[in-house]
Amino acid sequence: MHHRSRPTAGLLGTGAALSLALALTVTVSPALAAPPGPSAEPDPVPALVAGEGTEAPQLVTGLSEAAPGGPAEAARAFLAAHADRFRVDPARLTEVAVERTGQDRHTVRFQQDHGGVPVLGGQYLVRLVGEGADQRVESVGGRYFTGLTAPTKPVAPAAELRRQALDAVQDPRARAGAAVEDRGPVVLPGGAGRLAQHFSVRADDAAGGGPLVHDVYVDATTGVVALAQESSTPYRVGGPDTAAASGPAAVPAVGSAPDLHGRTVPVNVSRQPDGSYQLVDATRSAGILTYDGGGRDFTEFGGGIPDGILPVSSPGPDFPASAGSSGATDAHVNAAAVYDFYRNRLGRDGLDGKGSPILSVVNVTDHGRPFVNAAWGGRTMVYGAGDDLHLPFSAAMDVAGHEMTHGVVEHTANLVNIGQSGAMNEGIADYFGNAVEVTAHGIAMDDPTAPLMGESLCRTGTPQECATRNLDNRHTTVNDYLGAGKEFDNGGVHANSTIFSGALWDIRRTLDPLTADRLVYRALAEYLTPLDDFVAGRNAVLAAGKSLKLSAADLRKVAAAFDAHGIKAGWQSRVGTDSRTLMPGGTAPLGPVTGGGHWVMGSVLPNDKGIALYTGSTTGTGTPVRLSPDDGRTHGWAATDGKSAVWLAVGPDSTGTWGIAVVTAPLTGGPLRTLFQGLHGSLANLRMSGGDIAFTLTDNATDQTRVYLSHDGATPTQLPLPEGHNVSSSLAFRDGRLGWIETWSADGATVQAPTVYSTATGKVTAQYPVSTPQDGAKPFLGSPVLAGDRLLWLAAPADRTLPTALRSGSPDGSGVTDLLPADSRYSLTEREFTASDQAVSYVHRSPEPTTGWSNAALPKLYQLPLTGGTPVRVSCNRGGQYHPVADQGTRVLWLDGTVGRNDLVVRDKPAGSC
Ligand SMILES: [Zn+2]
Numbered sequence: 020m021h022h023r024s025r026p027t028a029g030l031l032g033t034g035a036a037l038s039l040a041l042a043l044t045v046t047v048s049p050a051l052a053a054p055p056g057p058s059a060e061p062d063p064v065p066a067l068v069a070g071e072g073t074e075a076p077q078l079v080t081g082l083s084e085a086a087p088g089g090p091a092e093a094a095r096a097f098l099a100a101h102a103d104r105f106r107v108d109p110a111r112l113t114e115v116a117v118e119r120t121g122q123d124r125h126t127v128r129f130q131q132d133h134g135g136v137p138v139l140g141g142q143y144l145v146r147l148v149g150e151g152a153d154q155r156v157e158s159v160g161g162r163y164f165t166g167l168t169a170p171t172k173p174v175a176p177a178a179e180l181r182r183q184a185l186d187a188v189q190d191p192r193a194r195a196g197a198a199v200e201d202r203g204p205v206v207l208p209g210g211a212g213r214l215a216q217h218f219s220v221r222a223d224d225a226a227g228g229g230p231l232v233h234d235v236y237v238d239a240t241t242g243v244v245a246l247a248q249e250s251s252t253p254y255r256v257g258g259p260d261t262a263a264a265s266g267p268a269a270v271p272a273v274g275s276a277p278d279l280h281g282r283t284v285p286v287n288v289s290r291q292p293d294g295s296y297q298l299v300d301a302t303r304s305a306g307i308l309t310y311d312g313g314g315r316d317f318t319e320f321g322g323g324i325p326d327g328i329l330p331v332s333s334p335g336p337d338f339p340a341s342a343g344s345s346g347a348t349d350a351h352v353n354a355a356a357v358y359d360f361y362r363n364r365l366g367r368d369g370l371d372g373k374g375s376p377i378l379s380v381v382n383v384t385d386h387g388r389p390f391v392n393a394a395w396g397g398r399t400m401v402y403g404a405g406d407d408l409h410l411p412f413s414a415a416m417d418v419a420g421h422e423m424t425h426g427v428v429e430h431t432a433n434l435v436n437i438g439q440s441g442a443m444n445e446g447i448a449d450y451f452g453n454a455v456e457v458t459a460h461g462i463a464m465d466d467p468t469a470p471l472m473g474e475s476l477c478r479t480g481t482p483q484e485c486a487t488r489n490l491d492n493r494h495t496t497v498n499d500y501l502g503a504g505k506e507f508d509n510g511g512v513h514a515n516s517t518i519f520s521g522a523l524w525d526i527r528r529t530l531d532p533l534t535a536d537r538l539v540y541r542a543l544a545e546y547l548t549p550l551d552d553f554v555a556g557r558n559a560v561l562a563a564g565k566s567l568k569l570s571a572a573d574l575r576k577v578a579a580a581f582d583a584h585g586i587k588a589g590w591q592s593r594v595g596t597d598s599r600t601l602m603p604g605g606t607a608p609l610g611p612v613t614g615g616g617h618w619v620m621g622s623v624l625p626n627d628k629g630i631a632l633y634t635g636s637t638t639g640t641g642t643p644v645r646l647s648p649d650d651g652r653t654h655g656w657a658a659t660d661g662k663s664a665v666w667l668a669v670g671p672d673s674t675g676t677w678g679i680a681v682v683t684a685p686l687t688g689g690p691l692r693t694l695f696q697g698l699h700g701s702l703a704n705l706r707m708s709g710g711d712i713a714f715t716l717t718d719n720a721t722d723q724t725r726v727y728l729s730h731d732g733a734t735p736t737q738l739p740l741p742e743g744h745n746v747s748s749s750l751a752f753r754d755g756r757l758g759w760i761e762t763w764s765a766d767g768a769t770v771q772a773p774t775v776y777s778t779a780t781g782k783v784t785a786q787y788p789v790s791t792p793q794d795g796a797k798p799f800l801g802s803p804v805l806a807g808d809r810l811l812w813l814a815a816p817a818d819r820t821l822p823t824a825l826r827s828g829s830p831d832g833s834g835v836t837d838l839l840p841a842d843s844r845y846s847l848t849e850r851e852f853t854a855s856d857q858a859v860s861y862v863h864r865s866p867e868p869t870t871g872w873s874n875a876a877l878p879k880l881y882q883l884p885l886t887g888g889t890p891v892r893v894s895c896n897r898g899g900q901y902h903p904v905a906d907q908g909t910r911v912l913w914l915d916g917t918v919g920r921n922d923l924v925v926r927d928k929p930a931g932s933c
Pocket residue numbers: 020021421425445448
């Protein structure tokens with residue numbers, strides 16, 4: 020029902036060369052205002068919603084054009100005949116599903132491809148009413164991307180793509196045991212599109228969170244990770260769908276079984292040839308089968324039921340007490356109730372609409388710990404056994420309805436489990452979870468428990484205390500939306516779900532419940548597409564209402580419910596912030612850098628082909644200008660000294676050969692110059708100071724890292740290190756001084772030494788060695804930063820868990836102090852900090868709350884004087900605050916997630932307290 024978040028690095032990784040995880044930002048399409056009609060009450064249903072970054076409209080309603088023939092062929096022919104109007108090429112569409120609701124209504128869902136490669140989230144829908152010669156197109160819409168020119172064949176070597184996918188796992192120990200599955204090519208939408216290879220990477224999270232599955236999309240032209248997210252997609256695919264446990268000789272029967280509420284209830288079971296009975300309900304679709312996981316890990320059931328596990332069985336038709344205490348009886352009964360709701364009320368045959376078997380597994384664990392949760396695993400519902408405070412999670416019908424609705428969503432709109440689309444996925448699951456429960460139990464809509472999710476799971480306490488979420492809420496986008504990176508609830512999918520589910524529940528109370536259920540279901544099955552946001556969700560529900568022939572008064576009630584929750588076009592501009600925006604967030608922003616009063620940042624704005632670099636003033640005067648050329652390469656990982664920038668250009672060069680080049684250009688514009696290319700090894704940590712350029716180069720064969728320095732544009736030269744020494748960190752470069760962590764072995768010990776080097780004298784000027792016996796676990800020292808006359812770095816315990824101390828070395832090497840101790844109340848949690856000559860700014864994230872998600876749990880920026888002092892808040896903005904970069908004095912820039920984008924923003928002084 021809710022997924023624990025696991026500690027990960029910030030929104031954007033910076034450490035590893037070329038392996039930045041990028042955030043997917045779903046853009047909002049502005050609704051074109053309908054022309055004012057003669058009546059005082061405008062039609063709340065938009066007639067036309069334009070697409071953003073595409074010529075194909077997102078929604079066109081009110082059509083009534085003849086389209087005879089089979090639905091799929093008729094829809095295709097209609098789009099072909101009106102190519103000038105809808106800008107959709109039927110040759111690029113593959114039919115995914117034809118949803119038939121009622122006698123004379125069909126929705127054809129098409130998937131877009133580009134040169135035979137599927138486009139992520141590219142779906143277009145045509146809705147038809149009537150039959151035979153009278154069939155008409157009622158409305159069309161979705162996301163079809165017209166500007167795609169991306170290549171359809173990978174340029175980067177296959178082994179390199181796989182290596183980059185693996186590198187997206189940031190913890191080296193987890194990476195060592197990770198498995199990579201190639202899921203094929205996909206085109207990522209936005210501008211010209213990007214060809215990517217989709218990998219599932221399964222790795223054990225060393226921080227103790229259990230196995231993680233990441234969906235990683237590696238740009239197949241540049242070899243750069245384009246998108247990475249923790250995924251709910253099952254990693255394991257296989258295992259029997261039905262377990263064939265109810266073979267032909269099994270006979271349907273009615274038995275009885277104890278449940279978790281102390282009752283004995285009738286259950287639909289099957290009698291086996293040997294005379295025993297199983298929890299197999301053969302009266303509903305292809306069967307409802309219920310299993311006891313016997314304490315196995317929940318991830319073992321993600322791909323189906325493993326061989327050898329049979330449904331819960333009993334020697335006779337009356338099941339023993341264990342069927343009750345494990346939660347199996349409740350899972351079985353609740354699955355039937357959810358099936359009946361969808362079948363009888365909405366005309367849907369099972370989760371996939373095709374009557375496939377419904378599989379539930381109770382009594383599963385989470386990596387040896389209790390699984391105090393429930394989940395939709397892609398093919399099965401899994402329920403934990405609860406704990407001292409909670410019953411097994413199958414005890415609640417609304418929870419069963421929630422998880423099974425995830426299965427329905429997956430087979431209809433397939434809303435992507437991140438950001439606003441993910442929050443709608445969760446919100447719709449909550450809506451139907453509660454709708455199933457109140458319908459089956461005859462609970463009135465004004466009963467105080469009706470809007471509560473999971474209120475019956477607690478062993479003690481009131482329903483209000485126990486409930487995980489409440490759909491009777493006044494949550495709004497403007498007041499409550501938590502804009503966050505994937506490290507927080509996959510971009511706030513549960514936290515923000517109540518904004519959308521609150522509007523849906525209000526509709527259910529305002530209209531009659533049956534009409535509301537049909538309305539939300541029709542929006543899900545016939546209008547929504549995978550990358551839709553809240554505003555598209557509003558338009559989908561309204562358009563569904565019009566097609567259901569709701570009265571104008573009822574449609575206005577629906578619109579009013581969305582208005583009351585702030586779900587309307589342009590809500591982002593009404594969210595209050597205390598920062599100045601330097602550049603609004605595009606997709607795939609890379610962390611900014613600063614120098615000499617200027618910033619440089621990589622991003623993708625709507626018309627960009629791939630990542631482009633932008634630059635502007637840190638005070639916000641003037642408008643940002645694009646720095647990198649549109650040459651088919653990805654431009655990023657920049658450094659600047661305020662006059663020029665240097666960066667990596669990754670991708671095919673003018674001869675089509677894939678490679679990495681270090682290039683430079685003046686910030687004021689001017690020709691791009693290639694400084695060097697064809698370097699052997701992993702290049703990282705580009706830095707710039709006074710026209711000089713430094714970087715690290717790691718030999719992939721020996722894992723040796725060396726520092727290179729280029730003076731005045733000359734060929735870079737390797738700085739000498741003593742025999743046996745290595746560089747184990749990123750790089751600092753400021754005013755002719757370099758800083759790094761140097762490591763070597765001496766007298767049976769490993770030495771790590773934060774080091775300052777003068778480029779003028781070619782000598783080490785300060786070094787602060789830390790010695791650890793070679794059989795001991797060495798602490799983590801990293802992230803050197805030069806500020807004022809000091810070197811700063813991070814120090815964390817050997818097991819790499821938090822907390823992390825921020826240390827400062829004196830200029831002459833005589834002493835080290837803790838600028839921010841590890842046990843400080845506002846300690847550094849994300850290993851991200853930045854410093855000017857006056858102030859240090861860093862990211863602090865409160866320990867995750869045990870229940871729910873709140874603004875306080877998001878990463879926030881703090882600042883303290885370089886000379887030490889009490890940390891204060893940099894900004895009181897509501898969303899996540901990521902990737903701080905200091906300018907002069909106390910001014911700091913960062914990526915701000917408040918409105919669900921990654922805006923580059925600035926403040927001159929810290930806000931203090933919030
Ligand atoms: Zn959920």
